[in-house]
Amino acid sequence: MPADPVHDPGLRLRAVFRSGRAVPGIAGGVVAGFLxxxxxVILPTAFTTGNFIGMPKDGVSLQWFARLVDDPAWLSAFLLSVRIAGTAALLATVLGTAASLGLTRLRRGSEPLRALMIAPLIVPYVVYALGLADVVERLAVALDSTWPIVVGQAVLAFPLVFVVVSAGLSRVDPAQPRAAESLGARWPTVVRRIELPAIRVHVVVAAVFAFAFCFDQVEVALFLSTPSSTTLPVLIFSTAREAASPVIGAASIVVIAVAALLAAVLAGVTRLGRTD
Structure with a gap:
């Protein structure tokens, strides 16, 4: 009697492979594993007892994490990265949200402007950072400040915010703002009472994306940082060039932990948005 494919896992698995439905899952698993x-590879090196990057051989140690906390250079670089990323993300979120709201009110010519808004995504970051550094040096503006880094990272994070918020606005019923305007509500009232509440989840998600991008952004900070304004990614990069110290692995785990925390925040925000 032939086996019933409904109750035979082997037959069901072979049927999935023959139909080709397993190919996307396998391809995704291979890509995820490669990434x-x-x-x-880098995670275990943070727990080594040696003085050079390598796998732990004689047990594990947390000395390199203690080095991060005790060394003022690493601690100040981490705090500076958080401050710069937070300021740049706030700036990008405000401007990106305002641009998205403004373009929804344009009757004509919105498509070229939308393409212009996402143009920073296609510019090589190294080229952009080099050009920005040249402009700052020629204008001699805030050479000893972190504001050039903040502005540069905000410009690069702006398209991320714009795309996410625009996706949220596309789901808002256009009849609601028009109805409010027909009843005499001015556009600030429409934005504050109708559109912003409808896209608040998308705005928060965009802000988290912008912060994660700016926190890990290295090109702009590398060209515009000074000895007194070195961010964590720049310090990791410079330390990796000078010495193969396991403290690089510990710092990398900190960066990964921040990314995991932000991913958890995104998951919570999106879950709350679905329940609303």
């Missing part, structure tokens, strides 16, 4: 491989 995770460098992280899996």
């Amino acid at each position: 995770m491989l460098p992280i899996l």
